[in-house]
Amino acid sequence: MEKMPKWADVILIPVISLLLAGIISALVIMAIGEDPVKALWIMVDGATGSAYNWGYTLYYTTNFIFTGLAVAVAFHARMFNIGGDGQASIGGLGVALVCIYLPWPHWSLALLAAAVGSALFGAAFALIPAWLQAKRGSHIVITTIMFNFIGAALLNYLLVGPLKPMGSMEPATGKFPKVTSIPNFHDILGMFGIPFSRGAPANISFFIAIAACFAVWALIWRTRLGYEIRAFGHSEPAAKYAGINPTRIIVVSMLISGALAGMMSLNNVMGEAERLVLNSTEGAGFIGIAVALMGRSHPFGVFLAALLFGALYQGGAILSQDTNIPVQLVLVIQALVILFTGALDNMVRMPLEKLFLALRRKPAPAPKPTPAE
Amino acid sequence: MTDATPAIELRGISKAFGPVQANKDISIRVMPGTIHGIIGENGAGKSTLMSILYGFYKADSGEIFINGKKTAIPDSQAAIEAGIGMVFQHFKLVENFTVLENVILGAEDGMLLRPSLAKARQQLKQLAEEYELSVDPDALIEDIGVGAQQRVEILKALYRKADILILDEPTGVLTPAEADHLFRILENLKREGKTIILITHKLREIMEITDEVSVMRRGQMVGHVSTANTSPPELAELMVGRKVLLRVDKKPATPGAPVLQVRDLKVTDDKGVHRLRGISFEVRAGEILGIAGVAGNGQSELLEVLGGYERGTGEILLNGQPIDATLRHSNGRTRRESGISHVPEDRQREGLIMDFSAWENIAFGYHNAPEYQQSRLFMKNAAIRAATEEKMQKFDVRPPNPLLAAKNFSGGNQQKLVLAREIDRNPDLLLVGQPTRGVDIGAIEFIHQQIVALRDAGKAILLVSVELDEIMSLADRIAVMFDGRIMGERLPDKTNAKELGLLMAGMSGEAA
Numbered sequence: 001m002e003k004m005p006k007w008a009d010v011i012l013i014p015v016i017s018l019l020l021a022g023i024i025s026a027l028v029i030m031a032i033g034e035d036p037v038k039a040l041w042i043m044v045d046g047a048t049g050s051a052y053n054w055g056y057t058l059y060y061t062t063n064f065i066f067t068g069l070a071v072a073v074a075f076h077a078r079m080f081n082i083g084g085d086g087q088a089s090i091g092g093l094g095v096a097l098v099c100i101y102l103p104w105p106h107w108s109l110a111l112l113a114a115a116v117g118s119a120l121f122g123a124a125f126a127l128i129p130a131w132l133q134a135k136r137g138s139h140i141v142i143t144t145i146m147f148n149f150i151g152a153a154l155l156n157y158l159l160v161g162p163l164k165p166m167g168s169m170e171p172a173t174g175k176f177p178k179v180t181s182i183p184n185f186h187d188i189l190g191m192f193g194i195p196f197s198r199g200a201p202a203n204i205s206f207f208i209a210i211a212a213c214f215a216v217w218a219l220i221w222r223t224r225l226g227y228e229i230r231a232f233g234h235s236e237p238a239a240k241y242a243g244i245n246p247t248r249i250i251v252v253s254m255l256i257s258g259a260l261a262g263m264m265s266l267n268n269v270m271g272e273a274e275r276l277v278l279n280s281t282e283g284a285g286f287i288g289i290a291v292a293l294m295g296r297s298h299p300f301g302v303f304l305a306a307l308l309f310g311a312l313y314q315g316g317a318i319l320s321q322d323t324n325i326p327v328q329l330v331l332v333i334q335a336l337v338i339l340f341t342g343a344l345d346n347m348v349r350m351p352l353e354k355l356f357l358a359l360r361r362k363p364a365p366a367p368k369p370t371p372a373e
Numbered sequence: 374m375t376d377a378t379p380a381i382e383l384r385g386i387s388k389a390f391g392p393v394q395a396n397k398d399i400s401i402r403v404m405p406g407t408i409h410g411i412i413g414e415n416g417a418g419k420s421t422l423m424s425i426l427y428g429f430y431k432a433d434s435g436e437i438f439i440n441g442k443k444t445a446i447p448d449s450q451a452a453i454e455a456g457i458g459m460v461f462q463h464f465k466l467v468e469n470f471t472v473l474e475n476v477i478l479g480a481e482d483g484m485l486l487r488p489s490l491a492k493a494r495q496q497l498k499q500l501a502e503e504y505e506l507s508v509d510p511d512a513l514i515e516d517i518g519v520g521a522q523q524r525v526e527i528l529k530a531l532y533r534k535a536d537i538l539i540l541d542e543p544t545g546v547l548t549p550a551e552a553d554h555l556f557r558i559l560e561n562l563k564r565e566g567k568t569i570i571l572i573t574h575k576l577r578e579i580m581e582i583t584d585e586v587s588v589m590r591r592g593q594m595v596g597h598v599s600t601a602n603t604s605p606p607e608l609a610e611l612m613v614g615r616k617v618l619l620r621v622d623k624k625p626a627t628p629g630a631p632v633l634q635v636r637d638l639k640v641t642d643d644k645g646v647h648r649l650r651g652i653s654f655e656v657r658a659g660e661i662l663g664i665a666g667v668a669g670n671g672q673s674e675l676l677e678v679l680g681g682y683e684r685g686t687g688e689i690l691l692n693g694q695p696i697d698a699t700l701r702h703s704n705g706r707t708r709r710e711s712g713i714s715h716v717p718e719d720r721q722r723e724g725l726i727m728d729f730s731a732w733e734n735i736a737f738g739y740h741n742a743p744e745y746q747q748s749r750l751f752m753k754n755a756a757i758r759a760a761t762e763e764k765m766q767k768f769d770v771r772p773p774n775p776l777l778a779a780k781n782f783s784g785g786n787q788q789k790l791v792l793a794r795e796i797d798r799n800p801d802l803l804l805v806g807q808p809t810r811g812v813d814i815g816a817i818e819f820i821h822q823q824i825v826a827l828r829d830a831g832k833a834i835l836l837v838s839v840e841l842d843e844i845m846s847l848a849d850r851i852a853v854m855f856d857g858r859i860m861g862e863r864l865p866d867k868t869n870a871k872e873l874g875l876l877m878a879g880m881s882g883e884a885a
């Protein structure tokens with residue numbers, strides 16, 4: 001017996017959570033003497049008001065789709081991959097090496113190679129925590145958190161040392177060669193004669209992210225590997241009984257997860273910055289956790305949640321730019337949304353479940369004809 | 374007797390969990406100084422009712438009277454104050470505390486432990502003499518047997534001055550001898566004027582020890598009878614709502630060539646404990662070998678090592694072909710491919726993924742089978758769904774809906790789902806653990822028939838069960854396990870529960 005209809009689980013709960021986050025945000029904005037309605041309007045307009053704004057919203061969305069999918073895939077195997085940020089930044093290293101040290105005749109080949117490079121580097125960075133979990137039982141949450149720091153430290157060393165061009169004062173790689181520059185929305189839509197803002201960073205990797213959504217969906221619900229991943233995630237003893245190798249599932253699901261997180265750097269490193277800088281991910285790996293939670297680990301849900309968080313990021317940036325609302329407060333709003341949609345899920349869910357049960361009981365007082373014997 | 378005040382009276386208790394009406398308008402009177410049985414199938418609402426009485430759940434409606442006084446029991450503290458003690462099916466003891474410490478836990482008199490402990494020691498001694506409730510007060514819980522642990526639970530209740538004792542399926546983990554000991558204790562308690570409520574699904578226990586019995590079916594109280602005026606078939610019929618066959622109908626076995634041969638099989642677990650200490654046996658085609666024993670004497674490990682997910686050493690031959698016990702070159706998958714099917718002991722933990730739909734569960738373990746593959750990568754979900762529908766019909770799984778999640782089926786139907794998956798593969802050897810644990814009587818009949826049918830089709834069956842009755846009626850040969858060893862083999866019509874009980878307790882009295 002399901003506790004409530006599916007649409008309530010998938011749509012109603014996130015919407016109510018968002019409303020609650022919105023109400024508290026409004027109270028906070030009122031408390032500092034600003035008008036919440038105006039602030040909301042600025043955010044919505046800032047995220048969707050122009051092609052330029054959309055360009056930024058979709059750029060952020062792309063980041064969050066990759067990291068959200070990364071968390072979602074691991075979550076199906078009941079692995080909580082907190083290391084998306086580290087895996088994404090090491091993925092960026094893969095992109096940088098491919099772009100800087102290999103000569104490319106055309107951006108498409110570079111993109112292909114960079115995709116492989118970022119996925120490999122991201123996956124490799126997830127391998128050690130996965131192996132430790134599978135073989136030694138070291139908790140994946142702890143190890144992946146620690147690996148975020150290791151990743152940051154490693155990049156710090158590389159970017160102030162070996163990878164920094166001679167004479168540069170900045171901890172970053174040099175600009176990637178012109179040929180590795182991938183088309184942004186302006187270029188792509190321009191081919192169809194549709195004008196789009198030239199300066200907005202959304203680029204072709206958005207479509208790779210969409211493709212990744214489909215690939216993850218097929219993997220989880222159509223392949224044998226996905227079946228085994230889900231089975232293992234639901235019950236380890238049952239998976240053992242069925243002859244599913246736990247080590248293999250832990251390692252493979254974390255490799256896929258790390259690869260997806262690593263591929264985020266196609267967007268931010270190759271598509272936008274066109275060089276590798278310190279802290280290139282800007283915390284997108286952590287947003288991925290909220291995105292996966294809100295999206296119920298389903299690729300379509302992840303897409304929608306990523307879009308929401310993309311808009312929130314872009315709208316928030318405009319909000320701090322156009323008003324006296326300090327940027328810290330924008331972070332508060334974003335945090336409230338994460339808190340309500342991710343962490344406080346049960347706060348909305350429990351009363352709603354009770355409500356649905358009560359509603360269902362009223363019209364049919366004895367809904368138990370004779371199902372079983 | 375009706376003019377006396379009942380020790381417990383429940384009036385019109387109802388409790389719903391969502392759309393499921395677990396208890397519906399239940400009224401019951403339990404007279405002081407009696408043993409009152411409450412019998413019903415799994416899911417009939419016995420445990421819910423007792424949880425309401427012990428303050429774990431709040432009833433939606435209804436009243437509770439203790440010794441004629443209307444009493445509200447909002448939590449277990451209130452239940453204890455009202456003189457109610459409960460012995461749970463799964464003991465709630467601190468393993469690394471002593472008996473004494475466990476007894477006073479939560480009932481300490483003050484800040485300092487020492488006076489409480491001294492007082493408890495005195496009382497324990499008294500109780501031990503009074504009721505045959507002897508346990509060493511200084512032994513650690515983890516060092517004493519299951520029977521003794523249960524006595525500690527009873528002592529805990531008595532130490533809290535309980536006059537009414539509720540026991541939930543108390544004999545599930547006990548040997549027949551331990552169960553007899555428990556029943557003697559209950560008789561003593563009754564003689565001292567205590568009131569006892571015994572929850573069970575075993576008809577034999579009801580007949581043996583209770584004075585009155587109340588029968589529950591699907592959340593409702595369907596009958597109160599005095600034990601002296603009833604019989605097992607009548608109670609079974611009340612429980613199920615129709616006539617049931619209590620005995621398995623089967624022809625004598627015609628064993629063929631040995632299918633499974635096991636020699637000197639040993640299993641040592643991660644902590645270095647020897648779970649199997651070198652056992653040898655064989656199962657022939659067309660026979661059921663029943664493994665009897667109290668839970669935890671190596672039967673689970675035996676099934677697991679044969680099923681391919683527990684490491685062991687020793688020789689396993691299937692149809693004369695060696696099978697790797699060490700799991701270095703094999704796992705559950707290769708076992709299935711070689712013709713071993715396995716109905717595991719715990720269907721909810723191992724046999725099924727409760728959140729998976731029925732069709733996903735039908736593929737479980739066989740998801741590598743060629744007929745379920747679309748290509749190297751993709752599964753043929755539509756084909757699995759079609760196969761599931763067919764199997765559900767054949768094994769009478771209700772409702773026959775392949776899209777329903779396993780958790781939404783009743784216990785009996787979940788088990789039928791597992792059997793449909795495993796038996797329909799037509800294995801050479803079927804491993805079955807606790808085939809009817811938590812299964813309603815109606816489904817038990819069907820499950821037993823399926824197992825016997827597979828035997829009659831010339832397959833070998835290894836049956837592990839802690840229900841001695843089930844072993845006695847289903848098996849063609851009985852091996853008794855104790856402490857990782859096989860204590861002896863018997864034929865069901867040449868032995869009895871008493872002899873098997875001795876073997877189960879580790880007494881290898883080679884019956885002369």
